[in-house]
Amino acid sequence: MRQNEIAKKYSLALFELGKEENKLTEFREQLEIITNTIEENTDLKKMLFHPLITPEDKKKILQELFSSAVSDEILNFLKILLEKRREKYIRAILNDFTALMNKENGILEVEVISAVELSAELKDKLEQKLINLSGYKIILKERVSPDIIGGLILKIGDQVIDGSIRHDLELLMDRIIEIPVSELGV
Template sequence: MNRVAKRYSKAIFELALEKDLLDKIEQDFVFLENLLTESEEMPQYLANPLITENKKIEMLAGVVGKKVSEVTFNFLQLLASKRRLRILPAILENFRLMMLEHRNIVEGELISAVELEEKQVNAIKQHLENMLGKNVQLSTKIKPDILGGFVVRVQDVVIDNSIRLQLSKLREKLMAR
């Protein structure tokens, strides 16, 4: 991720921590992230070098206005004055990751051939939490091409318990004979 975006993310995170505003800034950033993903024009407008920073701030004031805290709006103004609004999406994502780390949470992906029951997902999640010593947020994805079983990815850990992998290993053993 962009080093400049990381520096800005760290700065706003530390300020929010110091002023006991982490939850509010996080809410503001989720709002901004939703605004950027729901609008095709907004990211293009903010990244457009032909539009002055003052115009960008005016637009943000109109769109965001009182919906975010003063600290967040001042941060947006700082980004505009430094011509850094184009990296706002990267800053928001990095801040989100910092919040997860602060809360001792890791994200993971659980891939299965069919939809798993909640009980099964919770058992896998519990196993991962015990293994990693952190809380795990799992997103689920269905990929029929793994045939059965599941694949879990959390940080640098990949647990492949898929039928596809088992069949592949069996084929390799048979071919080696």
């Protein structure tokens, strides 16, 4: 099973439980606390991802760390991840869980990558166009990346729409490379 399929399976199970218990926001916030704590603490991360440390030892440490900060449901979920040795998927599970929550609430998160910061007017136009196309409330997350040269890259879930000049130049280069030398008049 591929990494994102594994994460989706676990996030869906937790999402269904959260929905049933009316605790979606609480679960997402607690998953975020755990994920951020792990990612910000190098020693904790090394311990958690070390293959020779048993799941039981990992559970004891995480029980100590998080028992007062998260619900029993999230703590039990974390223990299941440890038992199944799926701890490396915690960030992907949080991302998938958030996407499921957003979908449930009619929200679509779109990452917009541009070479320069977009003007407020352009952001508004892009947001309105995406609302009209999708019917969802849009959350734009902007990132500036000068190496795309110009244009935009939109990331919507697993889909990428690459309208960057860099991408166009790469496609042009591929087409030039495919031209036989005899056709170049050399």
